[in-house]
Amino acid sequence: MLDLVRQAEIKSRSFETWLQKRPKLWRWIFAGPVALILSILAMASLPFVLPAGRGGINHLVLPVVFFPVLWAGFVIFPVVSHRLNRIGGVYGGLTVLFILMIVIGGFT
Amino acid sequence: MNASAASTKRLVALHGWSATVLAVLLYVVMLTGTIVVFDNEITRWSEGRTGLVNALDGPVDVHIRRLAEQVPDDLEDDVIVREGRGGNLSVFFGANRVLESGESGLFGHSFLIDPRSGTLHQAKVGFFADIIADRPEYALSNFLVDLHVRLHVPGRLGLYMTGILGVIMLIAAVTGVLIHKHIVRDLFTTERPGKRIVSFRDRHTLAGVWSLPFAILLSFTGAFLSFAVSLGLPVVALVAFGGDQDKALETVMGSHAIVDPTPARMADLQQIISDAQGRANMPIGGLTIHHYGRADAIVETAHSAVSSALRGKTFEYSASTGEFLREVRLVGTDHSAGSTLAELMTPLHFGNFAGLTSRLVWAALGAAMTYTIISGMQLWLRRRQDDPIWRAGDRVLTTVAWGLPLAIVGTAYVFLLTYLADDPIYWTPRAFVVICVLIILIGFLTRKLSNQIISRYYCGSLGIGLLVLPFFRLQTGGLSWGEAVLWRGHDVLLIDTFCILMGIVFAVSAQRSYATRLQSHQKSQA
Numbered sequence: 001m002l003d004l005v006r007q008a009e010i011k012s013r014s015f016e017t018w019l020q021k022r023p024k025l026w027r028w029i030f031a032g033p034v035a036l037i038l039s040i041l042a043m044a045s046l047p048f049v050l051p052a053g054r055g056g057i058n059h060l061v062l063p064v065v066f067f068p069v070l071w072a073g074f075v076i077f078p079v080v081s082h083r084l085n086r087i088g089g090v091y092g093g094l095t096v097l098f099i100l101m102i103v104i105g106g107f108t
Numbered sequence: 109m110n111a112s113a114a115s116t117k118r119l120v121a122l123h124g125w126s127a128t129v130l131a132v133l134l135y136v137v138m139l140t141g142t143i144v145v146f147d148n149e150i151t152r153w154s155e156g157r158t159g160l161v162n163a164l165d166g167p168v169d170v171h172i173r174r175l176a177e178q179v180p181d182d183l184e185d186d187v188i189v190r191e192g193r194g195g196n197l198s199v200f201f202g203a204n205r206v207l208e209s210g211e212s213g214l215f216g217h218s219f220l221i222d223p224r225s226g227t228l229h230q231a232k233v234g235f236f237a238d239i240i241a242d243r244p245e246y247a248l249s250n251f252l253v254d255l256h257v258r259l260h261v262p263g264r265l266g267l268y269m270t271g272i273l274g275v276i277m278l279i280a281a282v283t284g285v286l287i288h289k290h291i292v293r294d295l296f297t298t299e300r301p302g303k304r305i306v307s308f309r310d311r312h313t314l315a316g317v318w319s320l321p322f323a324i325l326l327s328f329t330g331a332f333l334s335f336a337v338s339l340g341l342p343v344v345a346l347v348a349f350g351g352d353q354d355k356a357l358e359t360v361m362g363s364h365a366i367v368d369p370t371p372a373r374m375a376d377l378q379q380i381i382s383d384a385q386g387r388a389n390m391p392i393g394g395l396t397i398h399h400y401g402r403a404d405a406i407v408e409t410a411h412s413a414v415s416s417a418l419r420g421k422t423f424e425y426s427a428s429t430g431e432f433l434r435e436v437r438l439v440g441t442d443h444s445a446g447s448t449l450a451e452l453m454t455p456l457h458f459g460n461f462a463g464l465t466s467r468l469v470w471a472a473l474g475a476a477m478t479y480t481i482i483s484g485m486q487l488w489l490r491r492r493q494d495d496p497i498w499r500a501g502d503r504v505l506t507t508v509a510w511g512l513p514l515a516i517v518g519t520a521y522v523f524l525l526t527y528l529a530d531d532p533i534y535w536t537p538r539a540f541v542v543i544c545v546l547i548i549l550i551g552f553l554t555r556k557l558s559n560q561i562i563s564r565y566y567c568g569s570l571g572i573g574l575l576v577l578p579f580f581r582l583q584t585g586g587l588s589w590g591e592a593v594l595w596r597g598h599d600v601l602l603i604d605t606f607c608i609l610m611g612i613v614f615a616v617s618a619q620r621s622y623a624t625r626l627q628s629h630q631k632s633q634a
Binding site: 027031040043044045047048053054055056057058059060061062063064065067068069071072075076079080081082102105106 | 114115118119122271274275278279282283286327328331332335336339340341343344346347348356359360437439440441442443444445446447449450453
């Protein structure tokens, strides 16, 4: 168990070292194209998980209403956060999560 | 450098760059947004109509039945009744058509009649979008609205651009909050004397901090309004409705469930109008009949907001029985968080929820935000004045900052002139482009003059332009102030007063700047 934790830690550090070679470029990528793609993915995937509500449209309207806020948030986070590997991890995880939500929601 | 200091440095860079990259477009959207808060007043100022009668107060039912007999049955699917030019009644009968030329949309017959006698003033055949666009009195206000909403870029591209500007503004506002450590103290900043960097920073901080909540609200609602139909609907339709946008729109808007094409006699519209006015507690502003002449026909009545409400009301009635069906919500069929939020967006963006008072507040805060953009750019350029590339930016900023209001005032003159010839729709946008080119040319030719001198000329020209505009309107057949009082044309008085007051402010400011320069020149000679 301890070995696994240590291996994950080593991988995380090497990922950070790789990102730290060009920190400015990576921040631009995370705050620029990645933030836009993430916010569109969020808007596309949230209709599958949000409740429809009494009017039957909350799940369709709320992601569209909050799209600008999500986009702005995804732009600001890489600028505020110090650790690049944390940004990479959060954004990578969210991308996988949103895509899974769309795939699962689309088939059911 | 510790993490917090590095983050703050990055935030300051994001705050500056986010606004700088598209500063000119942001300024165009903000300034026109401040003006179009009064778009209805500008329309009525442009038209200068005499008459107090609501066009839909007449025998609407009689007129529609008479006109329906003159229209082919296959073009009677939708009937749209509105107030038309000069206070007349505009009635459009049409159906969705795709013409051989490839054009598609609501196509049919349009009539402009006297609301009382029913005397026909004008009859046209064409697409509804073209017919409603052909309103000369709307040329100036529609031009300004279009510049604000889509920067005159056609299709979705214009909406994407203004949506991106909204998000950029939102980022600039949020990062502004994060980088200001003493936001309450900054509310009471006084400008330090001299034209030093700190003076520019004080000005920018003061205007920015006061308009901060408003900047967040406006940029958020503006970005939503731009992206909702251009991006949000297609994305939601793609994933949740297999790309069927019509089905997505039908689900979101709520559709007429019953379909019954059996021919049926239409109920008395007069009774429906009277009932709707009672329910809304406001006069009817427009009326639409879907599936005219069929058993499943629906009448939609639209009403402006009462003083205590954020939005106007729309009711649905069965057109065959006259029975009240429901109050139509902007989205969905019932109250929900989504429908409430969507309904709040427009009134919060345009400030049209408490009459003239709220719109005056919105215009004042919009002006503060416009000034924040200009003062932010001044600060940005002042910090980089040693760099020759950014030094040229100072002249560009002066030309754009003064040039845009000058071009808008110049366009208003051309509009008034061409309104006489009944062709302002063609000339208004073209005049704006020509005046912009002229101002850029003047900016280039006078590049040797100091920024202070050229700013004074621009300021003085804008002052004189605004001062003379109301008198030019009077000379081009506009409503006189006496007639405006008599016919309750308060909008004419409001816009004229605003032009004169702002004209005096700019003219006096230019004159003072000249006097100060003359004084310092005399002192240096002595």
